Amino acid sequence: MDQLTIEAVGSLEAVDRAAWDHLANPGWSLGPKGALSGRGPRPFNPFVTYDFLKALEDSGCVGGRTGWFPRHLFVRGADGAPIAAAPAYLKTHSRGEYVFDYGWADAFERAGGSYYPKLQVSVPFTPAQGPRLLVGDRDEAERRQILAQALVALADQSNASSVHVTFTEPEDFAVLDDAGYLARLDTQFHWTNRGYASPDDFLAALASRKRKQIKRERREALANDITIRWVTGDDITEDHWDAFYEFYMDTGSRKWGKPYLNRTFFSMLGERLAHAVLLVFAERGGRPIAGALNLIGSHTLYGRYWGCVEDHPFLHFEVCYHQAIDFAIAHGLQRVEAGAQGEHKLARGYEACETRSAHYVSHPGLRAAVEQFLREERRAVHHHNEVLNTYAPFRKEGAS
Structure with a gap:
């Protein structure tokens, strides 16, 4: 993994469609109007496709005055070809995310800090699980580790307070946890x-x-x-x-x-x-x-x-x-x-079911407060889900 180049682009217009889709959904192929063929090592996820994310940009749902500014992160090999990517947005608010951090922002700004901008790694307006660290089908763990570190560096360069990787899958979540991101759980059905x-x-x-x-x-x-x-x-x-x-x-x-x-x-x-x-x-x-x-x-x-x-x-x-x-x-x-x-x-x-997100907070004081909050919240989510599933409608063993 020598001679890597890491860059952020302001639009998928600058990205090759086939290269992005290979990283996002390796082994799968999209024909006209999204006709799906092939078979990949991981399930196909429509939200991280080039076509879905580009439609958000082309329609003006992100960019412009929306407060969602694309900063898609790319890692390129020695030959210039992308080997890893992440759909990322520099944000000036917390709307359209479905993982709520308004309390964190309010507390930090009342203490004199600047919570915005922040770096959001997600599919805008979409509370659906899926890959966020896009690594294709080779050297997956190493490429995820590079992306986890590169996102923090991008946030620092952008004067962003934090990085938020939301509705991520277990493989991404484990790497982000190891890289010092704070783990958050939530509930979906x-x-x-x-x-x-x-x-x-x-x-x-x-x-x-x-x-x-x-x-x-x-x-x-x-x-x-x-x-x-x-x-x-x-x-x-x-x-x-x-x-x-x-x-x-x-x-x-x-x-x-x-x-x-x-x-x-x-x-x-x-x-x-x-x-x-x-x-x-x-x-x-x-x-x-x-x-x-x-x-x-x-x-x-x-x-x-x-x-x-x-x-x-x-x-x-x-x-x-x-x-x-x-x-x-x-x-x-x-x-x-x-x-x-x-x-x-x-x-x-x-x-x-539990959904997962990972959060990197730069300021030591804010990080300590968020870490304590998330520790207590995780326990509450675990307990809440256990109680909820006692009300599931499935019949007990031996019952009619």
Whole structure:
């Protein structure tokens, strides 16, 4: 690993698409509109693809006045070819991350420090697990170690207070922990496919009362002549995106004021990654009245956004959670990650799982305070998840 060059670039425009995708998803190949082929040593993750991240830049969802300034980190070998990379952003706020550090920022700034800018290593607006230290399929541990150190150096050069690597996978997390980053845990709710051949097989694994509850809930969700349609790949049209964007704007404006993604981004997503997109629409009288956007990985279905223009009992649960399980079973996917928060997902067969992030804090006083806080928070998260999973709907051994 001699004669390395480390650099940060302000846009993926300066990066070769094939080289980035090899580092992010080695062994996998994306054809037109994201048609997936190949088989890699790790699961394919759509969020770290060149096309997804570049669409965020090209649509103006990051860069400009958004407070997300791309600083993608690259390590190049002696021949100039990239051997490792990290999707990184210099940030002037903490919005759109889903791992909340507002308290840290407030405390540091009240003490006279400057918390912003900070260096964020993540997929913007996306609380989904995935690789963050992109190393291809060679010398993986060593390349991850180099990236962990290089991110700290980039933060120092940028006068950033800290580095935050969020929703990372265990291989990255272990290296970052060894490199002196502080470990943080949080809770999401994921569904696991335990070899179910059909939705009925899944329901058979539930306690009788929970099974009846889900069946009744699903019947009531589709009352009033509501039907469900899956749309993916070449079948997705601009009319579909228009309908979904109306749903997205309604939910976003009610939850966080100004939604992060613009209409242009969704068109670009359809142009570049349509085969990695699943739109679930609820329709009544031939008109979409609700919908959910999912991204499809090789092993996991990732639920992202939902919205509606008509309110119907249980329709949210049907479109977002039950239909995601049905799709995963039908396509042999191993998991459904249903996004951030939501203890109500437990009753629908999802289980509490830990997510991981790693944080490097430069200032000794702030680091000591954050380290103590995270130590206590980790214990609380462990205990909370154990308690939550006692409410999982699965039948006990020997029960009907």
